Amino acid sequence: MGTRPHEIIIPPRDTYTYADYALLPEGAPYQLIGGELVLTPAPATLHQIVSIRLENMLVNFVTERGLGLVLHAPVDVYLEEKETYQPDIIFISRERLDIVEKARINGAPDLVIEILSPSTAYYDMKKKARVYARHGVREYWLVDPEERSIEVYRGHEGRFLPDHRVEGAGTVRSLVLEGLEVDAARLFAPIR
Secondary structure (H helix, E strand, O other): OOOOOOOOOOOOOOOOOHHHHOOOOOOOOEEEEOOEEEEOOOOOHHHHHHHHHHHHHHHHHHHHHOOEEEEEOOOOEEEEOOEEEOOOEEEEEHHHHHHEOOOOEEOOOOEEEEEOOOOOHHHHHHHHHHHHHHOOOOEEEEEEOOOOEEEEEEEEOOEEEEEEEEEOEOEEEOOOOOOOEEEHHHHOOOOO
16 A cells, blocks of 8 residues: 655655755644644643633734734744744734744844643753753743643843743733733643
8 A cells, every 4th residue: 555645755855955855745633843743732721721722812913013023833934944933922023024024033033922722842951941041041031831820931132031930810911012911820720
């Protein structure tokens, strides 16, 4: 039995590049992290609930003020030949919309939000965070639906510095989107 016509076979390698990644079919559940094709399975329901709530808050805030663009996964963010990620939510300021290309975002968004899942938390907290910081992401959020926490980091000289954190209750404030506040209790409220 052969391959189906829409399947693309990528030969095994020690290190993959964006050229290999670009051969994957649209919507393939992979990210290119450190030259490795990392399978990122569909997120759990709680992850998706938190993601859509947070995305709606950002979209409303950004759209009402004409500040730029908010996108959500899956969207490819190309940072270098061995690093192409699909962050959960990104914001790109109006002044930097030139990084939005037809097939990918070519460069660092202003704000990246990763919602932690058991299968991707290590990458989001370690490997991807270091690369995001090195490439100039100005603000990075780690949202943990299980812990009901939000951590906000600010980019500084190629690193992320912790700015503030809430767990269960409290408000986080965006550093890049002045005036944007997210109430943790509302974000993590149970479904009714």
